[in-house]
Amino acid sequence: MRKIKLNKATFIYYYLRLVKEKGTPEYVAKGWATGVFVGFLVPVGFQLVIAIPLAFLVKGSKIGATVGTFISNNFTIIVLYPLQCWIGSYILANPLSFSKIKSNMANLFKEPCYSSLLSLGSELIASFFVGGIFLAAIFTPISYFVVKWFIIKHRHNVELRKMRKIKKQEF
16 A cells, blocks of 8 residues: 655645646646546556556546545555445445444554455445445546646736846846
């Protein structure tokens, strides 16, 4: 699994990666949205294998798709996966308790591998993917529009700074 330190420098790094990436705002936003989609839908470990080719298909940023998958990482899956399974179980009309989900997932968190995932059982795996589809359907468009807005705003501010600098040089 990936190791990500969550601190101010990390957020600044990813923000700068986001707003300075080359391409149209739509191109970059498609990549990030693709990564978020895959991050919710695919278990950690298989995400990049799916996100990057999918970014090619949607003609989105490959860097954005890679970083967008970080929605699920070592820190967030402890909360995200049980929540996703809980939501999915309600959608499937077979509600599971958080305690049952957490106890079943304990082995997966200790030993994150394909065999641990398969040992969860069909009920929990189905809930995982249905909940993932639900969360992906909500957060994919949100991430697209938020990323696009950040890029447009940043590029507009950069242009304003350039114009101010030019005006100062004229005087």
